[in-house]
Amino acid sequence: MKMLQEWHNKSLQDKIFSMILLVLCIFVIMITLYPMLNVVAISFNDSMDTMRGGINMLPRKFSTYAYASIFDKNYFLSAVTMSVLRTLVGVGTSVPVMVMVAYVISRKEYVLRGITTRLMVYTMYVSAGIIPIFFLMRTLHLTNSFWVYIIPPLAQAYFIIITRTYILSLPDSIMESAKLDGANHFTIIFKIIFPLVKPVIATLVLFVAVQQWNNWYDTFLYNSSNQELSTLQYELKKMLAAATIKGDANSMGNSESGNFLTPVSIRAAMTVVVSVPIMAIYPFLQKYFVGGLVVGGVKE
């Protein structure tokens, strides 16, 4: 009722403006959501039926066979394990490390503060490039190893700066009084800093988790010869490459125990599986990242 009343009170020009806005918003929502929903619909549609085309936002002939077939593949479980493992270990190691480093370089008395900060900030702009880094990883025996997922991205300048900025905004008196009470730096970090920077920790956890989950590039570059270290993203990437090389993906339907499956269906199911964790944490993500991004955007 109230909305109608408001609508009635608007001038004609305002009404047109609001209508255009509404149309534009729906357009943006459709353009963003439709391709995603379409993949979900295809993944749940019967494989042969999909070839007829015209699947929109809902499956026409419901089937979970594409999912059943990827869950059956022997690489699938190990890829899931690897993706989950790298995300958990990555978050569990890099977030505490980055908070501790951020605390240390926020201490004004720290002798190596200037040089450490400067060297760290430059890493955001200077990179040796793919080949020298590849050689370094090989020299350090990080290729063909799980640790290439964990150690190189352990402490990233951008996140450390966000955390340091937050720590610097805390009142110094808290740290001072803790020191007077005889607390050492480790006590301060674990008993005072960690609880106080919770919003930043939440941001870091989510950003690092997304980064770890989404990364395919390190698998491709360093671990591609070792199937055991393959991740979900990399398996999907291999499927994509196979489909583009073959050109017409639809022509290679294969038969498995009377059921037909096309690469299009398998790829769609795989795409959905790979994105489910991200979509699941997305609502929690939202609350934190805007602040994090703005801090980063200004300081970048």
Add this chain to the structure above:
Amino acid sequence: MVRSLINTKKKTKTTRWLKTIKQQYQLLIIGIPFLIYTLTFAYVPLAGWVMAFTNYKPSPNTSMLDNFVGLKNFERLFSNEVFLRSLRNTIAMGALDIVLGTVFAVFLALMINEVKNRGLKKITQTVSYMPHFLSWVVASSIILGVMSVDGGELNELLLFLRIIDEPINWIGMEQYFWFVSTTSQIWKESGWTAIIYLSAITAISMDMYEAAKIDGANRFQAIRFITLPSLMPTIKIMFIINVGNLLNQGFEKQYLLGNSSVINFAEVIDTYVIRYGIGQGNYSFATAAGLFKSVVGIILIITANKISKKATGEGVF
């Protein structure tokens, strides 16, 4: 006498050091490993640039320093058609991403800001930055589906609207690759970039809008003469940051969306380095390509930062 003086001087210096170490050992326990980590992973690889000036052959008997050839790799690079093409593609797609990416993000921010219905506003914003969190692998899987020649939604829509008579092979024809790349970039990232512009819009004083309203300005005029001009400093600084990163735009999407039939327009310096360097073992030549990219990148960043400091009084570093 003199000797003892020097000795005490030395002594006080060392004792001061010892004292600092003793006082700050806890900070150093965390700080020094981090310093070593940074040096190892960011600065040690810089020594690998030496390879760009040698003719490195991977074998147990040669070291990186053998077969010094001077600038020969660079000479070869600039007479190499494939490299020049990937340089052109890198710059072109980078520029398209920056210009159109900014335009769309600003447009989106202005649009979302004008929506007065809170529910609609929230939904539009939430949905628009959703693709940012998908990996490029997932995004390209979706995009390849949408743009596919048989049954892709883009073709179906254009056929339905009778804009085209026959489905277009968007991902298999090289003349369309830049369009595919930039559209993908806009689809995936403009919602996310718009957050920065939206937060800049909220900082604009409401008084200006009220004054304009009293003067009889309509909403279009308010956008045109208040919001947009107030956004200009933010647009400028974001633009400068992006230009500094021009050569680093993309790569993942070019690698994932490209295929052998569009390679002439999809190859960028980074994919070139991977294919010729790591893929085919031409380490020195590809390092030279990477070094060229890094040096141009650093020059761009420093220049952009200087311009930014002059133009807006704010530098990035």
